[in-house]
Structures are given as C-alpha cells and as structure tokens.
Amino acid sequence: MTDYNQFLSKTVIDLPPSGIRRFFDVASKMENVISLGVGEPDFVTPWNIRDETIASIEDGYTSYTANPGLLELRQEISNYLNNRFKIEYNPENQIIVTIGASQALDLAFRALLNPGEEVLIIEPAFVSYPALVKLAGGKPVQVGTSAENGFKVTPEQIEAAITDRTKAILICSPNNPTGTFLNKADLEKIAHVAMKHNLVVITDEIYAELTYDEEYTSMASIPGMYERTITINGFSKAFAMTGWRLGYVAAPVPIVQAMLKIHQYTTMCAPHMLQHGAIEALRNGKEQVSEMKRSYRRRRNFIVTSLNDIGLDCHTPGGAFYVFPSIKNTGLTSEEFAEELLKKERVAVVPGNAFGKSGEGYIRCSYATSMEQLQEAIVRMERFLQSLNINKEQ
Ligand code: PMP
Numbered sequence: 001m002t003d004y005n006q007f008l009s010k011t012v013i014d015l016p017p018s019g020i021r022r023f024f025d026v027a028s029k030m031e032n033v034i035s036l037g038v039g040e041p042d043f044v045t046p047w048n049i050r051d052e053t054i055a056s057i058e059d060g061y062t063s064y065t066a067n068p069g070l071l072e073l074r075q076e077i078s079n080y081l082n083n084r085f086k087i088e089y090n091p092e093n094q095i096i097v098t099i100g101a102s103q104a105l106d107l108a109f110r111a112l113l114n115p116g117e118e119v120l121i122i123e124p125a126f127v128s129y130p131a132l133v134k135l136a137g138g139k140p141v142q143v144g145t146s147a148e149n150g151f152k153v154t155p156e157q158i159e160a161a162i163t164d165r166t167k168a169i170l171i172c173s174p175n176n177p178t179g180t181f182l183n184k185a186d187l188e189k190i191a192h193v194a195m196k197h198n199l200v201v202i203t204d205e206i207y208a209e210l211t212y213d214e215e216y217t218s219m220a221s222i223p224g225m226y227e228r229t230i231t232i233n234g235f236s237k238a239f240a241m242t243g244w245r246l247g248y249v250a251a252p253v254p255i256v257q258a259m260l261k262i263h264q265y266t267t268m269c270a271p272h273m274l275q276h277g278a279i280e281a282l283r284n285g286k287e288q289v290s291e292m293k294r295s296y297r298r299r300r301n302f303i304v305t306s307l308n309d310i311g312l313d314c315h316t317p318g319g320a321f322y323v324f325p326s327i328k329n330t331g332l333t334s335e336e337f338a339e340e341l342l343k344k345e346r347v348a349v350v351p352g353n354a355f356g357k358s359g360e361g362y363i364r365c366s367y368a369t370s371m372e373q374l375q376e377a378i379v380r381m382e383r384f385l386q387s388l389n390i391n392k393e394q
Pocket of ligand 1: 039099100101102103126172175176204206233234235236242245246247
C-alpha cells in the first residue's frame with residue numbers, strides 16, 4: 001500500500017475535517033430528517049437575477065473578465081457600499097469580485113500573513129476561519145466569548161490574546177453560528193483595541209443584510225478604521241445565491257493590490273455571466289432582500305420563543321439565520337446531544353463545539369427552512385427533551 005501521507009503537505013494532513021460536514025454525511029443517509037443544519041437560505045435566487053444571467057450566456061458573454069471583475073459590477077458594489085454603509089471604495093482599484101466571501105477571506109489571510117503571524121478569531125466562529133489562517137501559514141488564536149455577554153467579545157478578552165506576532169482581528173457580524181450582532185458601540189470598542197495595537201481588522205459582513213433589530217454599522221465607517229479594515233461581503237446570503245459563488249472584498253489600495261496579485265495567478269476572475277446576474281441583484285434586488293429578511297425575522301421570533309418554551313435557554317440573535325441555544329441543562333455534550341437528537345428524533349443540528357471550544361454546551365440551529373419544518377422540529381425536540389428527563393428519573 002502506498003503511504004500517501006509522504007506525498008501530502010503536513011499542513012493539510014493536520015487540518016481537521018469540518019465538524020459540520022462530518023455530521024451531515026450521517027444525516028444525509030437517513031430518511032425523514034428535518035435539517036436545521038445547513039447554513040444557506042431556503043429561497044431560490046430571485047428570477048430577475050437568473051434571467052439576466054441566462055441572457056448573458058445567450059449574448060455570448062463567455063470570456064474572462066478583468067482580473068478584479070467587471071468594472072460595471074465593481075461600480076455597483078461601490079455604490080452599494082457607499083449608499084448602504086457610508087464607506088467609499090474606488091471601483092477602479094479598491095474592489096475585487098471573488099469566488100464567494102470564502103475566496104475573499106483566503107486572499108486576505110494570504111496577503112497579510114508571514115509564517116507564524118497570528119490572527120485573533122472571535123469564537124464561536126465560522127468553521128473555515130482557523131483552517132484558512134493555517135493554510136496561509138499563519139496561526140489562528142481563539143478568543144472565546146460567553147452567552148452571558150450575548151457572545152460579544154470584550155476589549156479585555158481581545159487584549160489578553162494579543163502578542164507581538166498578532167497581525168489582525170477577524171470579526172463577523174451578524175455571526176455564524178451565534179447570530180450575534182455587533183452595533184456601533186461594540187465595533188468602536190474593538191476598533192479602539194485595533195488602533196492601539198496597530199492591527200488590521202478583517203470584517204466578514206456576509207450577513208449584514210440579515211439584521212433584524214438595529215441599524216447595521218460597517219467597521220470601515222468607524223473613524224480611524226478605514227485605513228486598517230478589509231471589508232468582505234458577498235451575494236450568497238442576502239440574495240440567496242450560495243451556489244453562484246460570488247463575493248467581494250474592498251480595502252485600501254495597497255492591500256487590494258496585494259490580494260489581486262494572488263487572485264490573478266490562482267483564479268484569474270469570477271465567472272463572467274454570473275457577474276451580470278450580480279449586477280442585476282445590486283440594481284434591482286432590494287425589495288426581494290427585504291421580503292426574505294421579513295420572513296427570516298418571523299421565523300427567528302418563532303424559534304427563539306419555542307426553544308425557550310421547551311426548556312432550551314436561547315438568547316435572541318440580532319441577525320443571520322441561526323440560533324444558538326444552550327443544552328447545558330441536559331447534562332450531554334453538544335456532540336452527544338446532536339447525535340442522540342438525530343438518532344432518536346431525526347432532527348439535524350450542529351454541535352456547538354464545531355465552532356470552537358466556547359461553543360461547547362450549545363447547538364446551532366438554522367431557521368432557514370419552512371415554518372412547517374420548524375414547527376415539526378420543535379415538537380420532536382420537545383419529545384426528545386422529555387425522554388431525557390424520563391431517563392434521568394429512572
Ligand atoms: N462567512 C460566513 C460567516 C459564512 O457563514 C459563510 C457561509 N456559510 C461564508 C463566509 C462563505 O460565504 P460564501 O458563500 O460567500 O463563500
């Protein structure tokens with residue numbers, strides 16, 4: 001037998017598989033499963049966006065585009081960021097259209113990090129972050145948060161994690177998996193620490209449109225932060241375009257130009273025809289985004305109330321489409337809870353520890369599924385919790 005490890009990179013061998021995927025491979029082989037596991041909208045991309053893309057193919061737009069993407073799309077992105085968040089980026093040299101926010105994150109880490117340099121990751125966090133930092137040769141440093149503080153990071157927690165190798169702080173608001181929303185005052189506190197220690201802030205704003213209670217503030221609009229902020233966003237969540245793999249990054253010129261060097265060698269450009277769809281999304285998608293947002297908000301309110309009613313303590317998240325209830329009162333670990341719930345009641349959720357150590361004791365439930373499915377999931381979860389209590393009494 002050939003030992004393929006001799007051929008593979010040690011960094012890749014050592015990367016753990018995603019805690020989400022591993023779990024869903026099991027769920028996908030079972031029948032009658034209600035999945036609260038997937039991190040994507042349950043809507044299909046609006047028709048006008050699909051139509052524009054079909055027309056683009058029919059019109060023969062099948063070539064490469066400029067490396068950073070169609071200028072027309074970058075102009076729309078620039079307008080959007082300016083109108084929506086009051087941040088100004090020059091479409092000529094400050095924006096790159098990427099293959100999802102995922103590629104934008106990858107480019108950011110690779111452009112910033114020298115070997116061994118550290119990135120602070122506020123946890124619980126999206127599973128890709130630590131892996132991407134490692135692949136870029138850096139070192140992810142976990143900064144844990146707690147439910148008592150609504151999973152918001154404090155300046156003290158950040159400062160305690162800073163060393164002379166710290167290069168950047170990565171934030172995500174609204175957050176995956178907790179749904180936690182950082183308002184202007186929260187961002188100002190993080191900004192203060194970043195400026196004091198001369199750090200870059202990478203801000204993953206992929207869920208910015210899915211914000212339910214407060215006005216969204218973008219990190220780059222905080223005074224003093226524009227020069228040190230990398231703004232990442234995309235089409236996946238707001239426009240229900242996950243499969244299109246379209247995102248973008250905006251940042252100061254030297255940072256974007258460094259990222260562009262990597263992008264032009266590794267990727268060349270995002271798919272041409274899809275960029276036409278993205279232009280349509282930004283020009284005419286506002287009403288559809290609002291409609292989807294209203295629907296998520298209704299479902300959020302339902303699931304938070306229901307989870308608390310059946311005995312799982314759950315804070316009300318300000319955005320995204322996740323809730324992160326505590327399962328500590330069951331005495332099970334988050335993996336045990338998720339496995340048992342799947343086995344006994346066929347409801348798939350993600351164990352909180354997939355998102356970092358501070359996620360232990362919680363589960364992530366996505367409410368981007370139909371109201372009927374959510375209602376049925378709650379019935380099943382309540383029955384599951386009752387069965388645990390019966391077991392305990394025996
Ligand atoms: N950031 C976060 C926080 C996410 O949850 C996701 C998708 N689950 C991404 C980035 C990746 O988004 P995209 O589809 O644009 O690559």
